[in-house]
Amino acid sequence: MTSQTTVEKASREPQDTLPPAPAKGLRGHPWLTLFSVAIGVMMVALDGTIVAIANPAIQQDLGASLAQVQWITNGYMLALAVSLITAGKLGDRFGHRQTFLIGVVGFAAASGAIGLSSSVALVITFRVLQGLFGALLMPAALGLLRATFPAEKLNMAIGIWGMVIGASTAGGPILGGVLVEHVSWQSVFFINVPVGVVALLLGVVILKDHRAENAPRSFDIGGIVLLSQAMFCLIWALIKGAEWGWGDFKTIAFLMAAVGLFAVFAFSQKNVREPLIPLAMFRSVPLSAGVVLMALMAFAFLGGLFFVTFYLQNVHGMKAVDAGLHLLPLTGMMIVGSPLAGVLITKFGPRVPLVGGMVCTAVAMFGMSQLDTGTGTATMSVWFGLLGLGLAPVMVGATEVIVGNAPMELSGVAGGLQQASMQVGGSLGTAVLGAVMASQVDSHLAGNWADAKLPPLSPQQLDQASSAIEVGIPPVGPDLPAPVVEKITNVAHDTFVSGMSTAFMVAGIVAVIAALVATLTKRGENAEVGAGAGHI
16 A cells, blocks of 8 residues: 555545544543643643743752753753654554553653662663653543544644643743742652653543544555654754754754755665655645644744743743743643634634734744833733734644544554654754854854953953853853953853844744744544544
8 A cells, every 4th residue: 555545545444534433421421531641741831831940850860961951952952852743643543542552651650760869871861761751641531532523623632732732832931930949850750650650541431432444454664764863863853953952964964864864765765665754744735734833833932942941041030940930921821722722723714714824923023022021021921922812723723734634544653753853843943043042152252342441352251251152151250240240240141142032032033933824724534533522
């Protein structure tokens, strides 16, 4: 069977278009299914941001180096990004209920093991396992929603699902700050254990396995190896590019290796009986547009959010908890906007809400480019709230476009594509906007330093100062007089804000491009395939 026939078969065989029998009792109930998967998804989404708050405490407690602490985040990100599409395929093959439950158990167990770890090496090892099990869990959640909800209710379900992800992602720093400050860094991981137990119990009782008639029966092992290697090279280059330099041979080598491996992977998929990703999926313009749109949205959102945390904590001097509270308008508007977006997309289709959402996101990014060292909470809240309002329909609509335009038997792969595009987009946004920030700091620091009539710096001192200022930290020593410290702090913050402003302008331009891409989207063509008919 070729990749083309795998995709087209869903539309040829009438038995696949018949909805399953209505659910009886708890098992398979659509809204209870949504509640069950949301608990599991919340763990993974929280861990994307909550651990950053715990990293300094882990470094101090375990005596870790900066490189080791970076691996606590990078190991998780790499494992998650590399495994998502393969994990989605596993769900298509063995059932999304099974893969979801395995993901929940493994993620919770790895979290508990991190909390019990006595060395940073063990922390990194179990973080990698967290990423692998998280990859099993996320696409399976989307596959379960796709199989359980009827087409007219799917957007609302994805809206609530997106709300959980958005709220968890944005709320991670708040919860992490509270736990680290008042309990311990271990509690950031231990909290996943009871949550995982609840998700497991709910899943065992409520989740119902759905198998498409055309579900894959074998695995493209070669494709899995090629795609995993390609994703690793790409994400690794994006992670290390700022450290190595974007023109460095190692960075270019990893990027070229990624391009080559992706090309070989694409060629191999044409000649495999059961391809990992049937390339005919991408003949659907809306599906392809949805994947690109999700990556561009993550580029602007996650790349921009990276600087917001430094701006609040290092420029305005807020504690982690206070910085998280200042992001509540973003979180709140995503919570309110995601279900509302589901209703609007159900009524009007995804195109108008998606275009409108990315326009709002672009306006918010351009507005945030005007933030300065003296900007008050009220002004910040306006732009953060508008950003949340813009992101909500994109998170919901792009997900529905990707999953809804894929055949039922490829819903797991589609869910993996959705999550992988977010990971790649977020990594690319952080890398590119980080490079923009570094370039602006390098361009303006020497001049700003001289204008403040501060003692000249040697090239080595200038490099060290630039590295600190790129995250908003003034490069001041312990014995400097107060007036000099004040001057250096003003220079550092002004230079950081200048670079952040340019980074947000770039993010805004990317959001405008995303709005244009959104015009190519439309309602899922296969939304009726396997639409569940539970009592709703």
